Amino acid sequence: MQNQPIGIFDSGVGGTTIWKEITSLLPHEDTIFLADSKYAPYGKRSKEEITALSIKNTEKLLELNCKIIVVACNTATTNAIKTLRSKYDIPIIGIEPAIKPAAIYTKTKKVGILATKGTLSSELFVKTSDLYTQNIEVIEVVGTGLVELIEKGKINTDEMHTLLHSYITPMLDKNIDHLVLGCTHYPYLIPLLKKMLSDQITIIDSGEAVARQTKAVLIANHLLNSDSEIGKHTLYTNGNVDILKNILHKNTVTYTVKALDF
Incomplete structure (x- = not known):
């Protein structure tokens, strides 16, 4: 499992702020990011809706063989993290206001x-x-x-x-x-x-702290990628691909942005 990617999801493009911190701290890890822009913003939805969307995103990341899930969304963490951790047996990292x-x-x-x-x-x-x-x-x-x-x-x-x-x-x-x-x-x-x-x-903001926690959990679970190659990064959105590309245009790591219905 060490060579499998880190899975990250958010209600939209905002979680790329967390993704940037993770790729900076863990340059040898592969990542898959889901921008659930079709259903953004989560903040105005009910707890039940937020939990259902979080399960949907987690299921997709597991389908894509992710070894750990980072919930790069404050609203999803505060409303759904307990359910996700009880439902899945892989490490799940949350985020909350600092x-x-x-x-x-x-x-x-x-x-x-x-x-x-x-x-x-x-x-x-x-x-x-x-x-x-x-x-x-x-x-x-x-x-x-x-x-x-x-x-x-x-x-x-x-x-x-x-x-x-x-x-x-x-x-x-x-x-x-x-x-x-x-x-x-x-x-x-x-x-x-x-x-x-x-x-x-x-x-x-919580970006650096989440990246450090992700690294610590990977080490504790013997999931840290020992490969010396630079990680590969794929970002999927079910919204506007151009907006995701534009918000990432100054990023220094190599990545691919794709449309995906999820």
Whole structure:
């Protein structure tokens, strides 16, 4: 199984932010990525719908002989990870908003979290937040519409700037010093966010931590690829192939993008 690929899925193109971190840290691993853009965004769906979609994606990655599954979606993790882990006997890595480091390092004791409704309302998120944010004010904002614009390739647009600014302003008014990005799509907004935020505000996402955890789990399960060749990467989308290609155009690893109905 060591030579089999790492399987990664997201509700759309956003999980490529996780895919990039994994391919950077584990250059000899093959990867298969599923962008489930047909059903994006997951954040407005019910727990039952999110779980069914997560099972669908996992089944497809298993069909493609993946040795480990990375759920590169905050909403899918917080709503479906427990079901996936009980249903399948291969390692499954999840992702959730990086509340802990923000809570540890905040000086103003005010932290902003930008996420989808599906993540913020989930049982796992509430438990994690309660665990780490005692004596800290957390300003939670649902980023309605952000994923849809990213999925349409409309990142550097006036529409995106106006919408994002409306979500960030309440956090700035509360004097946050850390902004947690609770959706894997949102790191693509960091260049825009840096123009809106002062240098005193730290932006946190979970990409590097997920890559490190993936490596640790591969080692623990004796699944790390010992091959010295550079990994091969295939990314599938059931949405617009050109949007996935465009969002990856500055990536340095060699990859193939294909359309797939799943």
